[in-house]
Amino acid sequence: xxxxxxxxxxxxxxxxxxxxxxxxxxxxxxxxxxxxxxxxxxxxxxxxxxxxxxxxxxxxxxxxxxxxxxxxxxxxxxxxxxxxxxxxxxxxxxxxxxxxxxxxxxxxxxxxxxxxxxxxxxxxxxxxxxxxxxxxxxxxxxxxxxxxxxxxxxxxxxxxxxxxxxxxxxxxxxxxxxxxxxxxxxxxxxxxxxxxxxxxxxxxxxxxxxxxxxxxxxxxxxxxxxxxxxxxxxxxxxxxxxxxxxxxxxxxxxxxxxxxxxxxxxxxxxxxxxxxxxxxxxxxxxxxxxxxxxxxxxxxxxxxxxxxxxxxxxxxxxxxxxxxxxxxxxxxxxxxxxxxxxxxxxxxxxxxxxxxxxxxxxxxxxxxxxxxxxxxxxxxxxxxxxxxxxxxxxxxxxxxxxxxxxxxxxxxxxxxx
Amino acid sequence: xxxxxxxxxxxxxxxxxxxxxxxxxxxxxxxxxxxxxxxxxxxxxxxxxxxxxxxxxxxxxxxxxxxxxxxxxxxxxxxxxxxxxxxxxxxxxxxxxxxxxxxxxxxxxxxxxxxxxxxxxxxxxxxxxxxxxxxxxxxxxxxxxxxxxxxxxxxxxxxxxxxxxxxxxxxxxxxxxxxxxxxxxxxxxxxxxxxxxxxxxxxxxxxxxxxxxxxxxxxxxxxxxxxxxxxxxxxxxxxxxxxxxxxxxxxxxxxxxxxxxxxxxxxxxxxxxxxxxxxxxxxxxxxxxxxxxxxxxxxxxxxxxxxxxxxxxxxxxxxxxxxxxxxxxxxxxxxxxxxxxxxxxxxxxxxxxxxxxxxxxxxxxxxxxxxxxxxxxxxxxxxxxxxxxxxxxxxxxxxxxxxxxxxxxxxxxxxxx
Numbered sequence: 001x002x003x004x005x006x007x008x009x010x011x012x013x014x015x016x017x018x019x020x021x022x023x024x025x026x027x028x029x030x031x032x033x034x035x036x037x038x039x040x041x042x043x044x045x046x047x048x049x050x051x052x053x054x055x056x057x058x059x060x061x062x063x064x065x066x067x068x069x070x071x072x073x074x075x076x077x078x079x080x081x082x083x084x085x086x087x088x089x090x091x092x093x094x095x096x097x098x099x100x101x102x103x104x105x106x107x108x109x110x111x112x113x114x115x116x117x118x119x120x121x122x123x124x125x126x127x128x129x130x131x132x133x134x135x136x137x138x139x140x141x142x143x144x145x146x147x148x149x150x151x152x153x154x155x156x157x158x159x160x161x162x163x164x165x166x167x168x169x170x171x172x173x174x175x176x177x178x179x180x181x182x183x184x185x186x187x188x189x190x191x192x193x194x195x196x197x198x199x200x201x202x203x204x205x206x207x208x209x210x211x212x213x214x215x216x217x218x219x220x221x222x223x224x225x226x227x228x229x230x231x232x233x234x235x236x237x238x239x240x241x242x243x244x245x246x247x248x249x250x251x252x253x254x255x256x257x258x259x260x261x262x263x264x265x266x267x268x269x270x271x272x273x274x275x276x277x278x279x280x281x282x283x284x285x286x287x288x289x290x291x292x293x294x295x296x297x298x299x300x301x302x303x304x305x306x307x308x309x310x311x312x313x314x315x316x317x318x319x320x321x322x323x324x325x326x327x328x329x330x331x332x333x334x335x336x337x338x339x340x341x342x343x344x345x346x347x348x349x350x351x352x353x354x355x356x357x358x359x360x361x362x363x364x365x366x367x368x369x370x371x372x373x374x375x376x377x378x379x380x381x382x383x384x385x386x387x388x389x390x391x392x393x394x395x396x397x398x399x400x401x402x403x404x405x406x407x408x409x410x411x412x413x414x415x416x417x
Numbered sequence: 418x419x420x421x422x423x424x425x426x427x428x429x430x431x432x433x434x435x436x437x438x439x440x441x442x443x444x445x446x447x448x449x450x451x452x453x454x455x456x457x458x459x460x461x462x463x464x465x466x467x468x469x470x471x472x473x474x475x476x477x478x479x480x481x482x483x484x485x486x487x488x489x490x491x492x493x494x495x496x497x498x499x500x501x502x503x504x505x506x507x508x509x510x511x512x513x514x515x516x517x518x519x520x521x522x523x524x525x526x527x528x529x530x531x532x533x534x535x536x537x538x539x540x541x542x543x544x545x546x547x548x549x550x551x552x553x554x555x556x557x558x559x560x561x562x563x564x565x566x567x568x569x570x571x572x573x574x575x576x577x578x579x580x581x582x583x584x585x586x587x588x589x590x591x592x593x594x595x596x597x598x599x600x601x602x603x604x605x606x607x608x609x610x611x612x613x614x615x616x617x618x619x620x621x622x623x624x625x626x627x628x629x630x631x632x633x634x635x636x637x638x639x640x641x642x643x644x645x646x647x648x649x650x651x652x653x654x655x656x657x658x659x660x661x662x663x664x665x666x667x668x669x670x671x672x673x674x675x676x677x678x679x680x681x682x683x684x685x686x687x688x689x690x691x692x693x694x695x696x697x698x699x700x701x702x703x704x705x706x707x708x709x710x711x712x713x714x715x716x717x718x719x720x721x722x723x724x725x726x727x728x729x730x731x732x733x734x735x736x737x738x739x740x741x742x743x744x745x746x747x748x749x750x751x752x753x754x755x756x757x758x759x760x761x762x763x764x765x766x767x768x769x770x771x772x773x774x775x776x777x778x779x780x781x782x783x784x785x786x787x788x789x790x791x792x793x794x795x796x797x798x799x800x801x802x803x804x805x806x807x808x809x810x811x812x813x814x815x816x817x818x819x820x821x822x823x824x825x826x827x828x829x830x831x832x833x834x
Contacts, residue, residue, distance in 0.1 A: 071531060072539035074751060112529045114488060119536065121712055122489035269723040273693075295538055302716035303723060306686040334491060 001042070001070050001111055006062040006100070007035040010055050011385035012392055013350040015317055016157055017142070018135035021189030021217040022412045023403030027141045028388055029317040030397055032058060033352060035377065036103035038070050044107025045377055046099030047321035049289060050389075051396050057084060057096040065100065070107050073295070076100060091268055094292030101293030102325050102373070109372030116328045116373050120298055123331035127364040129339040131213065132181035133315065133346070134172055134203075136190045137162045142406050158348065164195070165202035172203060175345060176210075181363040183211045183237070183339035189219030193228045193417050204235050211339070215240035218264055221415040222251045229256035237338070238283050238312075241265065243415060250278040259283055263290075263314040269300070276307050283310035283338070289322070290314070294329045301333040313340035320344075320353035323365065324373040327358075331367040339363065352381045418459070418487050418528055423479040423517070424452040427472050428802035429809055430767040432734055433574055434559070435552035438606030438634040439829045440820030444558045445805055446734040447814055449475060450769060452794065453520035455487050461524025462794055463516030464738035466706060467806075468813050474501055474513040482517065487524050490712070493517060508685055511709030518710030519742050519790070526789030533745045533790050537715055540748035544781040546756040548630065549598035550732065550763070551589055551620075553607045554579045559823050575765065581612070582619035589620060592762060593627075598780040600628045600654070600756035606636030610645045610834050621652050628756070632657035635681055638832040639668045646673035654755070655700050655729075658682065660832060667695040676700055680707075680731040686717070693724050700727035700755070706739070707731070711746045718750040730757035737761075737770035740782065741790040744775075748784040756780065769798045 015029035030050020035043050048054055064083040068076055080097040088096075109116045117123040139161035162171045172184055184203055188196045196214060203212055218241050220228060225242035229252060232239065240261040242252055253260050259282035266275045266284050268291060275281055284304055286297040304311040313330060323344050330336045344357065351357045354376040358365055368374020403410045432446035447467020452460050465471055481500040485493055497514040505513075526533045534540040556578035579588045589601055601620055605613045613631060620629055635658050637645060642659035646669060649656065657678040660669055670677045676699035683692045683701050685708060692698050701721055703714040721728040730747060740761050747753045761774065768774045771793040775782055785791020820827045 069539070071535035074539045074541035074749060076539075078541065078751075112531070114529070118488040122486070122491045122493075124491035124495065269719065272723055273725075276690075277694075296719070299716050299719035302686065302713070303720050306689055306720060308690075332491060334495075 001038050001040045003036060003065050003068050003070055004039045005037040006058070006065055007037060008055065008058045008062065009033045009035070009382060009386050010050060010389045011352065011382065012050070012389040013319065013347050013385055016159055016346055017138040017140065018187070018346065019137055019190045020135070020187055020399060021219045021414060021416070023399030023401070023410060024138065025317070025399060026397065026402045028392060029347070030389065030395070031319055032099065033321065033377070033382060034058065034099045034103045036070070036100065036107055038107055038111070040111060042107050042110045044070070044103035044105070044110065045321050045373060045375070046101075046103035046106070047319055047325070048095065048099035049316055052394060053092070054095060057088065057092065058099070060084065061096060061100070070104050070111070073101055073104055076104065077292070090270070091290070094268065094296075095290060098289050098291070098293045101295065102288065102321075105294060106372035113371045115367070115369055115371065116294070116325070117331045117367055120294060120328065120332040123328075123367050124334050125331050125367070127366050128327045128330040129182060129364045130342045130360060131183035131185045131339040132172060132175040132179065133341055133343055134168050134175070134184060134186045135162065136168065136187070165199040168199050169202050169206045172207065176207070179345060179360040179363060183213070183363070185213040185215060185341060188214045188216035189414070189416070193220060193224055197228060197231050200232060200235055211237035213237050213240060213261070216242050217414075218242070218244035219414050219416045221417070222248045224415070224417050225252040226255040229258050233257055240285070246271070246274050246278055246280045250280040253279055253281065259310065261285055261310070261312060263287060272303065281309065283312050285312045285314035285341070286336070287314040288325060288329055289316070294325060297329055298333055301335050305335045310338060311336045312338035315341040315343050317343045317346065319347065320351045320358050320375055321373065323358050324368055324375045327365045327367055328373065350385070352378055352385055354378045418455050418457045420453060420482050420485050420487055421456045422454040423475070423482055424454060425472065425475045425479065426450045426452070426799060426803050427467060427806045428769065428799065429467070429806040430736065430764050430802055433576055433763055434555040434557065435604070435763065436554055436607045437552070437604055437816060438636045438831060438833070440816030440818070440827060441555065442734070442816060443814065443819045445809060446764070447806065447812070448736055449516065450738065450794070450799060451475065451516045451520045453487070453517065453524055455524055455528070457528060459524050459527045461487070461520035461522070461527065462738050462790060462792070463518075463520030463523070464736055464742070465512065465516035466733055469811060470509070471512060474505065474509065475516070477501065478513060478517070487521050487528070490518055490521055493521065494709070507687070508707065511685065511713075512707055515706050515708070515710045518712065519705070519738075522711060523789035530788045532784070532786055532788065533711070533742070534748050534784055537711060537745065537749040540745070540784050541751050542748050542784070544779075544783050545744045545747040546599060546781045547759045547761075547777060548600035548602045548756040549589060549592040549596065550758055550760055551585050551592070551601060551603045552579065553585065553604070582616040585616050586619050586623045589624065593624070596762060596777040596780060600630070600780070602630040602632060602758060605631045605633035606831070606833070610637060610641055614645060614648050617649060617652055628654035630654050630657060630678070633659050634831075635659070635661035636831050636833045638834065639665045641832070641834050642669040643672040646675050650674055657702070663688070663691050663695055663697045667697040670696055670698065676727065678702055678727070678729060680704060689720065693726075698726065700729050702729045702731035702758070703753070704731040705742060705746055706733070711742060714746055715750055718752050722752045727755060728753045729755035732758040732760050734760045734763065736764065737768045737775050737792055738790065740775050741785055741792045744782045744784055745790065767802070769795055769802055771795045
């Protein structure tokens with residue numbers, strides 16, 4: 001069974017004004033949907049982060065894959081690397097291969113009538129836990145007309161504002177009530193450390209039994225990180241990327257009993273030897289989109305186990321194909337026993353899969369048992385989200401530019417505190 | 418599709434009197450054949466090293482696997498670990514799981530009508546290179562009546578003696594002529610280092626372009642290893658386990674430019690952190706029988722690549738099911754680019770697969786393209802080899818005891834030189 005075509009569709013979906021270290025999420029978030037068409041008529045699905053660079057790379061490799069055996073993942077990966085060439089960085093090549101790998105695995109599963117988890121060694125759990133992903137956020141998008149329609153109408157959106165500890169506690173309560181999340185992660189690096197530490201304290205009071213995580217996205221100096229870690233000691237399951245770089249993380253790790261996690265200083269296999277040598281992190285956040293596919297993250301799991309590192313899962317804004325892939329992946333990776341990150345609730349149901357968003361219940365997602373990833377593409381919704389993409393006139397994610405419309409002097413430089 | 422039964426058959430096959438550090442191969446070598454019967458009627462094949470301990474463990478886990486989904490490898494592995502319990506060492510548990518994993522993968526491939534290599538990510542090569550495995554050996558088995566029939570009739574066997582450098586060169590020529598091997602590995606630790614170094618020199622003269630390896634199986638002290646490595650410099654592709662232990666290997670590695678390989682000081686994932694930290698080895702010899710299955714060795718490949726270690730493949734005396742599994746595994750592991758070890762030619766065709774031994778041509782084996790492992794069990798041959806096993810009255814491999822019948826004072830202790 002060979003690849004006949006790769007249909008690559010950029011899409012945009014509604015996203016609330018979530019705050020992070022780089023700025024504010026724009027009204028529309030970008031993804032790319034891959035439909036891998038086989039000569040058998042079976043179509044495999046993949047999903048990748050949006051943006052014109054990755055889109056261009058996917059379009060560039062497309063013709064090279066036509067005629068290849070959909071089971072020959074090793075060869076397909078080689079072709080992707082060669083087609084993009086060494087002037088394309090390794091990480092960019094792996095990010096290009098990732099949605100193709102997922103689409104191939106989905107196609108394989110459909111051809112064989114087995115779930116993708118079976119192709120990766122078999123699920124060891126029936127449900128996968130996810131964490132509530134808490135964001136400081138504005139009450140509404142300030143400039144809806146400029147970048148899309150939807151809940152950005154000047155009135156507070158369904159989530160409301162979260163500009164202080166109380167706002168985050170209220171948001172957490174809403175997410176826990178609605179989805180049953182059993183772990184809470186706060187996206188930090190937005191306000192001064194005092195405020196974020198107060199927010200964690202407020203979450204601890206309101207949710208005494210929920211594991212808590214804080215992710216300042218490298219916004220802190222080593223000194224600030226060490227001081228903050230001292231004050232956070234005993235409250236966090238892990239502290240994610242308080243500061244940038246293996247050197248910095250290593251210095252912080254040596255000064256705190258809080259496990260440090262990362263998706264910033266270890267973003268590929270090549271980063272691991274130094275991270276291990278310098279005891280820089282206790283937990284790696286894998287992400288099949290960044291690491292080069294689902295099989296790679298399974299391998300990462302073995303590697304983490306060998307070096308006594310924990311494994312958790314990173315997320316960007318995403319749709320249901322990615323959620324299905326993340327769920328299969330976590331299901332087959334025994335040591336991925338932290339609740340996974342997901343932005344999924346924030347897309348407010350603006351998805352492209354049949355039947356609407358995959359349900360999150362009791363804080364977890366059931367591992368799909370249908371063939372392949374177990375989700376079907378809703379062509380009509382795909383069309384709607386593609387139109388939303390086209391309404392932007394192409395474009396890139398620009399959290400900083402968007403923030404600056406409101407705060408012209410906003411400076412995304414880090415370390416900030 | 419669930420497991421209905423596990424038919425476990427101990428077998429014995431003819432083996433010439435090959436010399437190693439522990440003694441001499443007996444006339445019959447032991448293996449265990451696993452037939453995993455599914456409720457679909459499909460049967461998956463696996464093969465494991467013989468010996469009563471592993472046989473007993475396979476029999477002990479058997480009933481626990483009945484009713485399990487043949488695709489649920491992660492859960493099957495858990496059941497094996499739990500059934501054997503923590504008083505069974507991790508390595509023994511993994512060695513028990515390995516043939517079951519292979520049999521499950523074979524069954525999966527047959528159910529899906531795809532080769533096992535496709536289930537592991539797809540072959541990246543169509544043929545897999547193997548190395549000629551050279552042994553010092555006696556001309557014939559000295560005591561044929563005691564332990565089996567066959568070529569052990571007091572007359573020289575088809576291979577002849579190899580008791581000195583000339584004998585090994587003649588043996589190499591025979592193996593190269595017959596199978597086209599492009600790499601040569603000498604099993605060392607049999608004679609004093611001077612003789613084995615002379616043997617390598619003779620091989621280098623006779624085969625100027627063949628990569629050469631020497632494996633003294635830990636028979637040398639650190640000092641002897643360093644001295645030998647100095648004399649071997651420039652002639653070896655790698656030197657395998659000149660001395661025992663990570664400390665010793667590390668000391669040797671620091672003193673030589675010859676890459677050191679191991680299947681003795683790194684025999685599982687837990688051994689890798691120390692080996693890496695101490696720069697003890699440059700090349701790991703994986704073996705799916707010992708590491709817990711084919712998926713594990715794929716993961717080992719990623720790990721070796723991450724830490725810039727080479728990956729090669731270890732072999733014990735084995736039959737065609739193992740050779741097929743080794744070939745699929747090497748085919749899907751891009752970095753397994755050393756010629757693999759194999760004892761296969763030494764079994765002289767005494768195999769249990771339909772059509773006789775898998776052909777080795779041009780030093781390589783074609784990756785089977787049929788469903789599953791791509792080999793079929795010859796029930797009649799299985800019966801013959803099982804009868805050969807029964808003729809032994811059970812038993813263990815005992816290279817030392819066998820050698821002592823001829824050399825009563827033989828002492829297998831190492832380091833010997």
